[in-house]
Amino acid sequence: MSSTAESRPPRRSAAMGFLLGQLRNIAPVIVLIAMVAFFSSTSSTFLTVANFMNILSQISLTAIIAVGLTFVILTAEIDLSVAAVANAVGIMVAYFTLQPEYVNIANMPVHGVLAIVLTLAACFAIGLTTAFGVTVIGIPSFIMTLAMMQIANGVSAMLVRGQIAYNFPDAITFLGSGSIFGVRATIVVALVFLVTAHLVLTYTRFGRYVYMVGGNREAAEYSGVNVRFVIGAVLVIGAMCSGVAGMLGVAYFGSAQQTQFDTYLLDAIAAVVVGGTSLFGGRGGIGNTVIGLLVLGVLNNGLDHIQIDSFLKILIRGLILLAALIVNVYAQALRAPRTADEG
Amino acid sequence: MKEKSPRDDAQLTAIAGDGAAADPSRRDLFRAVGATAMAGALFASAGFDPALAQELKASSRPLRAAFSNAGLQATWCAQGKQAAEAWGRLMNVEVVWFDGELSATKQRASIDNMAAQDWDFVAIQTFGIGTLTDPIRRMIDKGTPVIAMDTMVAPEGQVDIHTFIAPDNVMMGSVVTAQLLSAAGGAGDVVMTQGALGHSGAQGRAKGFKQIMASYPEMRLVDEQPADWDVTKVARIWDSVLTQHGDIKAAFFHNDDMALAARRVMDAKGRGDIIIAGVDAMPPAVNAVMEGKMLATVRNPSCRIHGWAVAAGVAAVAGGEKRGEDIPSFILADGPVITQETAAGHLWLQKHFLI
Incomplete structure (x- = not known):
């Protein structure tokens, strides 16, 4: 009897401790379930297979950008240039493609495969430049990527000069606007990126280094991790993911034009953070990003399925995101003492 | 007092729509008549001859x-x-x-x-x-x-x-520019502050502006930077333009919000003499025209x-x-x-x- 009484409290506290530790992961899932339940009960058109595919399609490009951003944020860095790079790369692939006669852009048409290779090379160069600035020169990533955002916006402006391009290489057009077994190709590409990134972060040495650098940079350095290489690599990965999203994005939207993808910056950061990945690095991952993407996707989609004042939608969206972030911060605060106790 | 017939109710409900009360009062009647008059005014303003507008009516369902x-x-x-x-x-x-x-x-x-x-x-x-x-x-x-x-x-x-x-954006750009350049006396420096260059409306307005400019050889276009519809950019551009060019006579803006933002910069620098015109004719700009702060604006309806x-x-x-x-x-x-x-x-x- 007494031994049972003695054993109960620790078990309860262990369970509570586990729940508190997982609150960061559990809270966004609860938010997601609550939103799905609410929109399903208030709209007859929300809970359908067609609309579910619609949501996946709408978050697919953000997902590709968010994959790169997850790597960057896990190392406690930030990349503010993701949307501008996506825009510039999308315009670049159009620049290397023959445009209709009515498009008044001085471009340089080459074979489709070469256009994709050249564009990816340019994208890699952009990532490398950012990495050089952050890891070699020592510019904080916030400032360096802000500068890169301006440069990428400038490249976009120079190439299209206020015009709109409509043609892209066939492979890009297929991946951006085609379907694979009835599923939009962008969803399949996003899935490939998410799964690959999850495997890299979970099962490779590089993935563990990413967490180490974000969790405790000094400790990582003392452990022999090449911190500058890891940070440089995640910035290049971020640029490449943005570039692929940009290429598919112009085909998805059917045109390439200036400032087209501006909103992807905040959407991608929000998806990563709302999902539970810490802005301070070292905690989170692709699973969290997927939940964050679904929260944002369901929220944006669901608000269009219920009768609500258009002006109110923006406010509601902001309030729900704020609530999710507050939960995220409290989850971290609750976890911190427990981690300290364990230590 | 005359008793209402069911037919009166039906008529009033039909005229006033679902919002009409089941027991229509005199206010309901006036409201219904007002709605009908408004519909007539809308159709008339749309340029429909009543005789030809028989097909255009509210949906029965x-x-x-x-x-x-x-x-x-x-x-x-x-x-x-x-x-x-x-x-x-x-x-x-x-x-x-x-x-x-x-x-x-x-x-x-x-x-x-x-x-x-x-x-x-x-x-x-x-x-x-x-x-x-x-x-x-x-x-x-x-x-x-x-x-x-x-x-x-x-x-x-x-x-x-x-x-x-x-x-027709070209027409909007040209008609208001014609007024502007005529008021400027047909000679001197002029500025065009553009919207976003990729916007088809901005492209049309710029084209209309340049068509009229071509017929005023003594007017010189000294600046045509795009401000992307952004009033903060307009302020920055106009701070520089007024410093660089001391003899600007007139300015054309691709929308009124930009025109009014530039007006404030001009006034702050003591250049209230520059005559300006814009596009859209939203109420603040129409009021500015009434007050003489803008020469003219053209309605984008x-x-x-x-x-x-x-x-x-x-x-x-x-x-x-x-x-x-x-x-x-x-x-x-x-x-x-x-x-x-x-x-x-x-x-x-x-x-x-x-x-």
Whole structure:
């Protein structure tokens, strides 16, 4: 009897401790379930297979950008240039493609495969430049990527000069606007990126280094991790993911034009953070990003399925995101003492 | 006191719509008469001869229409929404709004969501040409008439829209420039502050401006930077322009918000003598014209464009009008130049969503 009484409290506290530790992961899932339940009960058109595919399609490009951003944020860095790079790369692939006669852009048409290779090379160069600035020169990533955002916006402006391009290489057009077994190709590409990134972060040495650098940079350095290489690599990965999203994005939207993808910056950061990945690095991952993407996707989609004042939608969206972030911060605060106790 | 007959009730309910009380009072009667008069005024302002307008009437059954324009942050778009809703109430149409939020990606997501639902008709002002083609095609394939407003949804021939209702931006740019350059005396330095270079409206307005400039050889265009519709950029550009050029006589702006922002910079630098003109004729600019702060503005008729879209949708759904047979592929929604003489009357028209 007494031994049972003695054993109960620790078990309860262990369970509570586990729940508190997982609150960061559990809270966004609860938010997601609550939103799905609410929109399903208030709209007859929300809970359908067609609309579910619609949501996946709408978050697919953000997902590709968010994959790169997850790597960057896990190392406690930030990349503010993701949307501008996506825009510039999308315009670049159009620049290397023959445009209709009515498009008044001085471009340089080459074979489709070469256009994709050249564009990816340019994208890699952009990532490398950012990495050089952050890891070699020592510019904080916030400032360096802000500068890169301006440069990428400038490249976009120079190439299209206020015009709109409509043609892209066939492979890009297929991946951006085609379907694979009835599923939009962008969803399949996003899935490939998410799964690959999850495997890299979970099962490779590089993935563990990413967490180490974000969790405790000094400790990582003392452990022999090449911190500058890891940070440089995640910035290049971020640029490449943005570039692929940009290429598919112009085909998805059917045109390439200036400032087209501006909103992807905040959407991608929000998806990563709302999902539970810490802005301070070292905690989170692709699973969290997927939940964050679904929260944002369901929220944006669901608000269009219920009768609500258009002006109110923006406010509601902001309030729900704020609530999710507050939960995220409290989850971290609750976890911190427990981690300290364990230590 | 005369007792009401059931026929009176039925008539009043029919005239005033679902909102009429079951037991109509004198106020209801006035409201019903007012609504009918307003509908008549709307049709008259739209240029319909009553004899020819017999086919255009409110739908006998309630219709649901989805509308989207570039972004409700823009006053022009917000006014358009009010106009569509006002016309919708008169024509028995419930207007459901999908905000473009001044973003091609956000508008695309909204239109994807729109396409996942069923509508009697749809009207869209696209934020980025060519970005909505896929969901619009899906709606057209379902048999939903899609009306394009203000901006082409895609390059010509790519999408089978029901009709395209838009102003002539070249004309707007040229008529207001003609007033401006004439008032400037036909000689001296002039500035054009452009909107976003990729915007088809900005391109048309610049073209109209340059057509008129060509006939004034003694006027010199000293600056034509784009300010991207952004008033903070306008202030920065005009700080520099006024420093570089001391003898500017006149300035043309691709919209009124930019014109009014530049006016403040000019006044702060003691250059209130520069005469300015803009486009859109939204109420603050019309008031500025009345007060003499602006020479003129030309109306980009938001209410006509959005209101006529409701009318075209009702004519298609309730009246059976077919694309390419009963309605032309393009309808010009024109707007006048607003000067001090016409400003007051114009404000009244806008107040009632008539232009």
